[in-house]
Amino acid sequence: MKTIVEPYHGDRPPILKSGALNWMKNNLFSPWYNAVLTVVTAALVYILVTPLWRWAVTDACFGTTPDVCKGSHGACWAFIQDMWPVFMVGTYPSDQRWRVALAAGMVLLLIIATLFRALRKKRLLHLLWILSPAVIFILVRGGETFHLQYVPSTQWGGLMLTVFLSLVSMIFAFPLSVLLALGRQSDMPVIRSVSVAYIELVRGVPLISILFMASVVLPLFFPPEMEFSKIMRAMVGITLFFAAYLAENIRGGLQGLARGQYEAADALGLGYWKKMGFIILPQALRIVLPPMVNNFIGILKDTSLVGIIGLIDLLQVAFAATSNPKWLGKIEEAYLFVALFYWIMCYSLSKFSRILEERYQL
């Protein structure tokens, strides 16, 4: 049967039925198998989430002493509240914790300032960002010269250490990986073979063994009076490890670029570094932004392996805190809390990358 369709005269598209009820009808309950799926899923979520909710919220107890949790079946968040500073900074001396808090506050302020479009182009803000690592380092480490109590890196720990390790490794692994990726594509056989050998060698070894090597072997290469802190060794290990992975991602971007881009840059007489810096890398890095962020997330999570060489990062703090006699056996709470923090950090990274992707899409 043929229906007659009238010509449409409006200059805007016709308004379709909308509203929450209509949306639900269209997306959740039609056709019939979709309705079944919706109901089953809802039931499953209910069955799984209710006990968790009861444990984590309804039956949970808050406070700062173990007594509040006596006889309760729920989560003992008092444990987290009490051990909060330890989760954040590890064994950092308690009377000096304000320094870490101050550093974190400053970074937070910088981030907030950067979120404002108007401030983003300001020279002062860029300068502050550039200075921030040094300021944070001085604040956290202290020392006579700055009239601050010296806190050796052996006392750094917790979330602070995790963030340090991942940020420093990311910042140093990135340029190194760009050089490796370029080296792998180089016309010069020596540079190419060295890059390939490095990448293949490092990729073929687990991070744990690299961390062991960094902590045991690295000091052998340097004169004994040069002391490397454990944290430094871990940073070097993680940086060297992830540079190899990142390099392979970046190589993908370099190869994904149309050959015409290389040829046009060549034909204009641009030298190698100008060609790479202005034409090739800006485009290649945009292409590989998603896998690169994937790598960064990997770095962040894999810093949890440093426990193996005796560093007390966020995960190790969880172990340590649950073996505190006062709070013995609060393992579920500790793990959940740590997992939540890792998730927040990784999710923020991935959100950030989505923003970058949208801003710099070709």
Place this chain on the structure above:
Amino acid sequence: MEHNIDNKPVMIEMNQVNKWYDDYHALDNINLKVRKGERMVICGPSGSGKSTLIRTINRLEEHQYGQIIVEGVEMTPDVKKIHEIRKEVGMVFQQFNLFPHLTVLNNITLSPVWERNIPKKEAEQTALELLERVGILEQANKYPGQLSGGQQQRVAIARALAMKPKIMLFDEPTSALDPEMIKEVLDVMRELAIGGMTMMVVTHEMVFAREVADTMVFMDAGKIVEKSTPKEFFSNPKEERTRQFLNQILNN
């Protein structure tokens, strides 16, 4: 558009140039001279080696035997020399090859600023003048992706001209364009020719060739089959292969 170039200095000289891709003989004993101000059009069936030929002149392709001399400098693997020659030789590609992450203006000023050390302001002034010359001044701050093919190709020509090259190479500059955009690009090239630019153009646009060229070169299977003035080339081709090709292309 005839003009006398016989006693002008030689800008490009190719002696017994050979090139292979694996076993495929892409250029077979090429001998050519291009004089200052000469407009040379190279045509031939696809795969005949015409693109390869002009790409050896700025060494986007390496030749494996023979001699290529550009402005008195012989093309060798010496990176520095290649560099200097490339700055003097502009090239326009079939696929435009603009840099998509830079504005039109930055596409044009990049090389003058960084390779010729021209102050940014001055380079931008030149770029705007060039854009006006190719008729798209109003597009200066757009990105290549926002332009039509014809506009992009005109930006590409402006970009090459910004280096103030002594020679311009065109590698099928209109082959990737919609028919209605071909004219705007050919007009720009025609104007360049009138201005006295030394040009080597690979193209199938025979009307343009007949009007603008001083020299026609016909290639097949990596060899130069015939080289003559456009008058002779179109009215009285000597080689059977040339006649065949012209028949095909002109009857289309």
